[in-house]
Amino acid sequence: MPTGQALLYFIYVLAAASVILAGEAMYLSLAKSRSRIGAINRRLRRLTDDVSAEQTLQGLLRERGLSESGDFLLGLVWLNRLYTQSGITGNPLAFAATFLLAGLALASLLSFFLGFSTLVSSIVFVVVGFVLPLLVLRRARNKRIQKFAKQLPDALDMIVRSLRAGHPASVAVGLVAREMPDPLGTEFGIVSDEITFGLSMEQAVRKLSQRVGFEGLQLLSVSLSIQAKTGGNLTGILSNLSSVLRERQKLRRKIRALSAEGRVSAWIISLFPVAMFLILQLLSPTYYGQIWHDPLTMPVFLIFGLWALLGDFIMYRMVNFDF
Numbered sequence: 001m002p003t004g005q006a007l008l009y010f011i012y013v014l015a016a017a018s019v020i021l022a023g024e025a026m027y028l029s030l031a032k033s034r035s036r037i038g039a040i041n042r043r044l045r046r047l048t049d050d051v052s053a054e055q056t057l058q059g060l061l062r063e064r065g066l067s068e069s070g071d072f073l074l075g076l077v078w079l080n081r082l083y084t085q086s087g088i089t090g091n092p093l094a095f096a097a098t099f100l101l102a103g104l105a106l107a108s109l110l111s112f113f114l115g116f117s118t119l120v121s122s123i124v125f126v127v128v129g130f131v132l133p134l135l136v137l138r139r140a141r142n143k144r145i146q147k148f149a150k151q152l153p154d155a156l157d158m159i160v161r162s163l164r165a166g167h168p169a170s171v172a173v174g175l176v177a178r179e180m181p182d183p184l185g186t187e188f189g190i191v192s193d194e195i196t197f198g199l200s201m202e203q204a205v206r207k208l209s210q211r212v213g214f215e216g217l218q219l220l221s222v223s224l225s226i227q228a229k230t231g232g233n234l235t236g237i238l239s240n241l242s243s244v245l246r247e248r249q250k251l252r253r254k255i256r257a258l259s260a261e262g263r264v265s266a267w268i269i270s271l272f273p274v275a276m277f278l279i280l281q282l283l284s285p286t287y288y289g290q291i292w293h294d295p296l297t298m299p300v301f302l303i304f305g306l307w308a309l310l311g312d313f314i315m316y317r318m319v320n321f322d323f
Helices: 003-038 042-047 053-062 077-086 092-113 118-164 169-179 184-196 201-212 215-230 234-258 260-283 297-319
Strands: none
Touching: 042 053, 042 184, 053 184, 077 092, 077 118, 077 201, 092 118, 118 169, 118 184, 118 201, 118 215, 118 234, 118 297, 169 184, 169 201, 184 201, 201 215, 215 234, 234 260, 260 297
């Protein structure tokens, strides 16, 4: 066989091998991404990155603003607890810096380009830089707790069935971590890993209660503590707790249905003056004349705005019940 023809065949073989290897690499990449997408919760997606369970646990705790042992990092424990319970992942300092920079930029825009007073710009900076992130965290925490509360009875039922099948409690918790979506799946996965690395069930559930902030977990923690010290039927305790939590959810939904009219009325009363102001500014920009140049205008607007917010808060407390 001539040398040139042999070289040509060799090039064909290399090209075919390259195509096969490229196809295999693409298939493995797609299979890995599909397994990550198909993972039911965040912890399982991180476990597909070929890292150890211990590193996964430490990463999950750090992105929630906690130390590697699950303790709060910040000196302001209430703020650290609020950030952790909100479920927002990432660096807490970066989260705070984002709102501070946004507040500073908006205040500078109002002061230097739009001609607003220093008082107004300072109020805008405080609201955007300090008040708004707290409201965002509180809203995220409340939504996450509501979702967790809906999932917890099903998780307790799963644990009860696993215990009745003869599995130990740690295996039952691990089953919940694999089968339940977020937020409960990842949180119970953290509990399972903490038990694996030396914590007792009671200590792990107590840390879980601190991370989530749901009162039902406090009942679970107390139940496990009593059962560990005095003994008893754990499956019966968890089954009764699941029934209690379901009844609480039913009662909460009934209360929201009965208070729906009050909530809608509060929204309408609160937004009507703002809507009328915007409509007048759009249809007749000169309606208020030279009132904006009066030095009493902004203090009066501020006083009445705070008064309206106080009324909104009172209406909010009237239609939201703690039980």
